[in-house]
Amino acid sequence: MIVELGHYALVLALATALLQCLLPLVGVLTSDPALMRTGTNAAYAGFGLTLLAFCALATAYVTSDFSVVNVFENSHSQIPVIYRFSGVWGNHEGSMLLWLLILSFFSALVAFFGSHLPERLKALVLSVQAALAAAFALFVLATSNPFLRLDPAPGEGRDLNPVLQDVGLAIHPPLLYLGYVGFSVCFSFAVAALIDGRIDAAWARWVRPWALMAWSFLTVGIAMGSYWAYYELGWGGWWFWDPVENASFMPWLAGTALLHSALVMEKREALKIWTVLLAILTFSLSLLGTFLVRSGVLTSVHAFATDPRRGVFILAILVIVIGGALSLFALRAGTLKAGGLFAPISREGALVLNNLILTTATATVLIGTLYPLVLETLTGAKISVGPPFFNLTFGLLMMPLLFVVPFGPMLAWKRGDLAGAAERLLTSALLALLVGAVVLYGAWGGPILAPFIIALGVFLMLGALAEPAFRAGFGKLGFMLALRRLRGLPRSTFGTAFAHFGLGVTLIGIVCATAYQTEAIVEMRPGQTIEAGGYSLTFDGLRPAAGPNYSEERGHFSLRKGGVDAGEVWSSKRVYTARRMPTTEAGIRTFGFSQLYVSLGDSKEDGAVVVRIWWKPWVLCIWLGALLMFAGGAVSLSDRRLRIGVPARSRQRPIQAVEAGE
């Protein structure tokens, strides 16, 4: 009964979304406040119902109810309970339900925190959100219904893909979807503003926290996905420029641009039209990503099942949503008033430069991702656009942007002082060059560009710290006074510093792990020793072992450094019993930020095993930087001025502050 109740709840959620789409819209058109207000309750109800449906499916998964087709096809009673639960979204139907759940969650958040929004705007935003929810609920029910039943029920499921039986599956998709779908709120705000024909600095203020939240989740979601691929797939790589990865990376780039342009719009009421366009484009890229991954156009571990009907359905949603929004934009953009003016050398100018480069980079990735698909459709030729293309185009584009990043926050609004900013960054730059020189000396004969990019990374990190330090007046005022002033700085200053610092950390991780990694593929016999990254690994042989639903051969390696024992590494090859599918579990040993990565290959008759060993210096920085960026987003979000529901309560205080100031 729980399953059927979940099914009904999903149907009811669809109907609720339809009403939530129509009633507030009619309310806005007829200026009926009562109708406009139905959106709020409908959003709560929609979220509650979707949650109910999701919980029902999760119950079926956890209790191994194989009378549900979806559970039968993607689960197995022997899987540990956590993977049975995360298996809910380890398949197409379940992951679309999660998508829908998060979409309705954001609708409910808007309803909850939107009490200070103008009623018309709020009603329209909820209406647009509901239109999206209705489209996807219909998609789920019509083509990907997870609640279909089997009677009689099979006795055992077909098992979850072993690669997905990992904590990574529990973490990566929900975070990624929080990011992807979070941008739907920005999209809805943009469309609502276009319908209403009114858009101002306040609009940007309301959109920014949502963009910030979505961006933060997307950042950490992508990073977790990357780390998961790194340790699970056993190839030692952390980013493959795979179309599925690009699908999540494009909204991130566009979202980063949106975040910065919304800042300009809020502060200076400039870049209005551009910001609205970016909000639409960012979510469109999220949808495009969903289409690419879900339609089966791309085959990968993410394309759980391919069914042409699904592809056509998502394509239709894509065309209607993106086409509709862009048409509306074309129709209304002319009526929007352009905002304030500014000099090219100013904070606005720096942010415009950031936007230019980021959107160009997005376009590059988009072309690299779609070109092979289009070519294959038109001519049938199969080509693959790989890392060389992306590294050359994307990498080249990003370098100047990264160099400019520390300058942006140092410039004043409206009219900045470039020489002054450069002067303030001089210390950081000199220190960075020093680090670069040391690296160049230490790794003489290595890749020639790497030390320079490392210096750039250090410059980013130090430059990010220099900004709050300068604002607080370190060096000019007394230390204690500066510390007090530092505490008084708005949180968003720290958010910016964190995020930019994290960017530098990631950059350093990428460069070090790419330029200075060592790789060895050797056939090892028990007792044999090999050197990697200054450590010597001795292979001690394979031992059989068994897990809850797999059996494995575990290879044991003992590590020594300079003759001293430095621990051990286990690396294994598993065979999952239900699908008889082999996987490799890489053995990873962390030393500081660096990692030793051991992966087992084929074993030979005489006890020898092909072993792949990588030494990955500073590789953890890649994901650590992303976590710092996430932290930066969170800190910014906690800024009083952005706290989403704030003005209703604390409106009085700032006014008094102004009066006191005057």
Add this chain to the structure above:
Amino acid sequence: MLFWVLVSFLTACVAIALMLPLLRGEKGSAVAARGDVAVYRDQLAEIERDKASGLVAADEAERARAEIGRRLIAAVDAEASERRVRDTPRAGLLAQAAIVVLLPLLCLGLYISMGRPGLPDQPLAARLATPDGDIEVLIARVEAALVANPDDGAGWDVLAPVYARRGRLEDAVEAYRNALRILGDTPERLAGFAETLIAAADGQVVPAAREALQRALSLAPGDPGVRFYLALGLEQNGRADEARAAFADLAASAPANAPWLALVQSHLARLGTPTPTPQPAAPAGPSTADIAAAEDMQPADRKAMIEGMVSGLAARLKAQPADAEGWQRLMRSYMVLGRPDEARQALKDGLSHFPAKSEPGRQLLALAKTLGLVREGL
């Protein structure tokens, strides 16, 4: 019943939640102050802060303050005009009707067309506790026991032929292998193992199967099934003379009414002719090759293929109904496809040709009972 109560309750809750703002009308709406006014005021405060920390120059701050001030005035004006707009009549009645009528109608219509309201949850633990007649669950139970204790030979021994009968050939081979490893050789186990290997190899007597057959023969000389497969292996290897001798031997030692005699003689006839005639057409319906092909397919394709084969089988049986095995296969196929009504029809059609009293008729009925098509005593 409880299900429908909950469904009504859920629907009613949503309808009420949607109706509330409409019923409350104007009364509940203390006009919220416009948010943008608050934002602009906050921005004015921010300029002071920025000026204090050197983020904007003093004259720029003054200009920005004027800029924001202009926006603030415009926003306050807009707020005033918006208050005046609020006196428009409400179009709520239509909306209320939409909620009260449309919501339940739409939901019930959609749900009933897609859902299975009568079908209870079937968590595995509960099914394992009371597995009456649920063959799948019985298999699952033995499997679970074997995961805990993989050296239980008897479990593998029970499971192996069950797997083979249900077409899970790979699992069957594995189970036979385990049973042989733990419990040792018996002629039956070896023969079953060999037969499964042959079925898994599309009817080819592969070396592993031949080896098992020879071991079986050494334990139980003269077993006709084992000898047949060995002869078949010789035939497939192109050793026609040896194969002919083996088949002839088998035919000579057979009792006169052995049901497999005809098969042996057909092989003999084929081997006897100087130019080998093409293989006789395999009986319609899924062949092992087809099944193997089906395993590699997408679920949707696989279903389409199975359905194609089943409808082919049904058409053939309509033309030549004197095929008791065909009817059994058809019934089973329909059950696999989840079409019990058609399975029942197949049973009826089969029984019309083979009376329930006859041996094939009894077999049909027995199968129908295990498939759950008819109740005891029918």
